[in-house]
Each structure stands twice: as structure tokens, then as C-alpha cells.
Amino acid sequence: MTPRRRLLAVVVFVLAGLNAGCGYFGTRKPPVITTPGQSAPGQPRPPPAVTPAQGYSVYGNPEFYEVYGQRYKVLKSGEGYVERGIASWYGPNFNGKLTSNREVYDMYQMTAAHKLLPLPTWVEVTNLENGRKVVLKVNDRGPFKDNRVIDLSYAAALKLEVVAKGTAFVEVRGLARPDGVDTGSTEESTPTARMFLQVGAFGERDNAERQKTALAAVLQQPVRVFEDRTGGRVLYKVQVGPIGDVEQADRVVSLLDAAGIVAHHFVNQ
Secondary structure (H helix, E strand, C coil), rough: CHHHHHHHHHHHHHCCCCCCCCCCCCCCCEEECCCCCCCCCCCCCCCCCCCCCCCCCCCCCCEEECCCCCCEEECCCCCCCCEEEEEEECCCCCCEEEEECCCCCHHHEEEEECCECCCEEEEEEECCCEEEEEEEEEEEECCCCCCCCEEEHHHHHHHHCCCCCCEEEEEEEECCCCCCCCCCCCEEECCCCCEEEEEEEEECCCHHHHHHHHHHHCCCCCCEEECCHHHHHCCCEEEEEECCCHHHHHHHHHHHHHHHHHHHEECCC
């Protein structure tokens, strides 16, 4: 066993007894989705499940589904949903193909793919690196590669100025259906891209400091304990960063995964 592997094994043991934070990030691969009762290839499919009354599609909204061995539970509603992480985009290879709710994917429309939100859901996506924001219709599933939270259509990525870079830090905020709202409109706000990767939240500072020390030895990245006094209680949050770019974020998450630490999420402060 190499010195780095031995160190990772020690960190896994140290962190196993700590109460880590929660979160999962997913970049897109063509999905192979299986759902309960799915028929074998070439066989008739069972009738679609009954969907909620909020106008969600009869397709693409099972209670849960599996892709590449990972199970995802579809949310009942997108209202109030807020998530920060890394966005990617998808275009020509998928253009003209059916989305998960059986609409035809048009890369020039303002749409997106998400793993958990019911289809369709309208979301406001903000590029935290430049402050640009758009309203999009989520009508597809994905992305299913590590560390990505949403896949933008080409048009949406163009509006948010993500096309050239390929990825960007974003905030995804679920909306009620925006009747009368132009999903092609673009607004701008002040960029807030001071991103951290939070891996734990503790009521006792000593526990947070122990996790910080163990992580710093493996990641060789800045790790801090952030004292959060909001919500009427004190929480000591262990955060890696600031994360300067997506490449750094991918490196950090890869090291965390190697250490068996999969509960983490992005915050901007």
C-alpha cells in the first residue's frame, strides 16, 4: 500500500465517527435509466405511473430510478429547492432526441436536465462567476457524471456564458411555474463566486477541528472551520476552499471520494 493510500485509510477511519454534512453532485453521460417494473428491451412497456396533479409529465417522474448503479429519488415538488454546484451543458449529440419526459430536445431552447426535480420544473439558474441568470424549463434527466448539478441546453449555456469554458459554478433555484415569464430573458447581479466545499457541520468545535486536521493532511488544500450562528444555534462547519475554479473542485472531490467521503456540498460565503 502506498503512503498516500495508507493516509487515506487513516482519514476514513478518523472521519467514520464524525457527523459529516450532506450533499451529492453529479457531468453528463448518456443515461441508461431503469425504473421499477421496467420491461426488458424489445418488450412492451407497462403503463406510466400516475403523476402528481401539479401538471407534471406522465413520463420521467417515477418515485425513484437507477443510473449506473446509483439510485435517485425524484422530488415531489421543485418549489423552494436551492442547490449550488457545477453546471455543464449538452448540445449536438443529443439534439433532436427525446428527453426524459418525451419532449424533443432542442439545443436552441431554454431548457435543462436535472437528476431530482420533477419534470417539468422551472428553475432560475445563476452563474455565480459573472452574475448572469436565466429562467429554464427542466425537461430531462442528468447529468450523471461526478460533481455536476445541472446540464444546460446550448442556448441556456450561451446566455449564461458557459459555452466557452464548458462548466461554471451556479445556483439552481426552483420556481412555481412562471406563467408569462420569458425563459429567454437574461438578468445580471453581482457575482458571488467565493465557493467552498462543505464536508461537515458539528455542534462541538473540537469535532470540527479534528475533521479539519484530518482533511488538510489528505487534500493539501486550505480547510477552515466556519462558525455559523444563524438559525438560533451555533454550528461549526468544515469547509474546503475557497475553490477558485471547476478544475480545483474536481480534484478536491476526487480526493474526498478516494477517502470514502461522499457527503459534501458547495456553499458560497
